[in-house]
Amino acid sequence: MASAAVRGHSVVYAPRIQGLLAREEKVFRIDAATVGVSDSRLIAGIVAERPVTATERSVYKPAAGAEIDHDSATRTIRALGQDVMAGILTPPPPVRGLSGAWPYAATGYLRQWLFSADPAPVSLLSRRGVTRSAAFSRVVDRAVAVWPGGAAGGGRTALAERIREASAGQDRRQAIALYRRATATLCDGVAALASNALWLMGPEREPEEVPVDLTAVLWETLRLLPPAWMLFRMGGGAYTELHPEIRPQDNVALFPLLMHRHVDYWEDPLEFRPERWAGVADPEKTPAFMPFGFEGARCWAKHLVVPLAERLLSVAFASRLVISGPRQQAQVPLRSLLSVRFDAGAIV
Numbered sequence: 001m002a003s004a005a006v007r008g009h010s011v012v013y014a015p016r017i018q019g020l021l022a023r024e025e026k027v028f029r030i031d032a033a034t035v036g037v038s039d040s041r042l043i044a045g046i047v048a049e050r051p052v053t054a055t056e057r058s059v060y061k062p063a064a065g066a067e068i069d070h071d072s073a074t075r076t077i078r079a080l081g082q083d084v085m086a087g088i089l090t091p092p093p094p095v096r097g098l099s100g101a102w103p104y105a106a107t108g109y110l111r112q113w114l115f116s117a118d119p120a121p122v123s124l125l126s127r128r129g130v131t132r133s134a135a136f137s138r139v140v141d142r143a144v145a146v147w148p149g150g151a152a153g154g155g156r157t158a159l160a161e162r163i164r165e166a167s168a169g170q171d172r173r174q175a176i177a178l179y180r181r182a183t184a185t186l187c188d189g190v191a192a193l194a195s196n197a198l199w200l201m202g203p204e205r206e207p208e209e210v211p212v213d214l215t216a217v218l219w220e221t222l223r224l225l226p227p228a229w230m231l232f233r234m235g236g237g238a239y240t241e242l243h244p245e246i247r248p249q250d251n252v253a254l255f256p257l258l259m260h261r262h263v264d265y266w267e268d269p270l271e272f273r274p275e276r277w278a279g280v281a282d283p284e285k286t287p288a289f290m291p292f293g294f295e296g297a298r299c300w301a302k303h304l305v306v307p308l309a310e311r312l313l314s315v316a317f318a319s320r321l322v323i324s325g326p327r328q329q330a331q332v333p334l335r336s337l338l339s340v341r342f343d344a345g346a347i348v
């Protein structure tokens, strides 16, 4: 499973990911407190066994000292959906923004495309220079907390409207946190996916060579290099009946990355073959495939991710963007989102 040569170029995984890819068993101990799982049935069983807890959540972990209630969570996703759909229909920013170090260039480009119309200080919440600094983030949070908001609408995103409508205090602080998390999860996730897709398509691709079926390319990318490569469950208490290796005191790490390239589940698992998704009406019904989680804990934003990544890649191809380096052996560092690093530039 470790070899990842695809179309004559390969990735170098961080040593810990490399170590996981070398594991042959589907249930294995990673350390004294963690069991790793890549068995399709067991992963499905674990995901269905209990809902994720508030602290295991990422977007909806508690904010401003309180849990996020269901109503606020669903309204946030609805607002994000409106903003993505509206963004996809607006003209993209100048394509020079896509040149540079990926996936960061793509993250910044998406933020600018979708959220820069928000009035200051809200738009600063998603600006990369700000999100990378805890001190800057606190200053911007405070500015948004006292932001007068003005009249309804006014060309802002639906997510910014959620902040404007929130009453002062905890409501507003939660709306601010959700704006920041939703925009970051979206832009980072879609940038990682697009980065992985560009790499898998290969640096030798001619700039004008646009793949016929970009949707299939993206599903195949979600299989071979899934941005959400590991899901984590704290505590094994609920799972001890499911497998003898799991003890109550264990944490459990579920690995779509390993499951998606296991020879028991896939034909020629290491080959990048978008054709395998041609004509597949609902890829997520495919056994041993869970780029957005299984039934019971499925990603709330999955319907937004693939269309936005597709639009971003179309813009990249239209601007004749190609990978400028490295041509071989790009790095995949150990991060919560799995993403290939490379430089890209437009051919003029």
Ligand code: HEM
Pocket: 047, 052, 057, 058, 059, 060, 061, 080, 181, 182, 183, 185, 186, 187, 188, 189, 190, 193, 227, 228, 231, 232, 290, 291, 292, 293, 294, 297, 298, 299, 300, 301, 302, 305
């Ligand atoms: C490339 C982008 C994304 C990928 C690959 C992805 C993948 C996933 C996966 C695998 C899960 C299951 C997690 C688990 O069971 O532990 C999940 C759950 C979830 N995702 Fe996503 N996701 C993406 C983007 C987003 C975005 C943009 C949002 C919203 C802002 C979002 C919101 C959620 C929520 C709310 C859950 C359910 C977990 C919970 O209840 O908190 N995701 N996602």
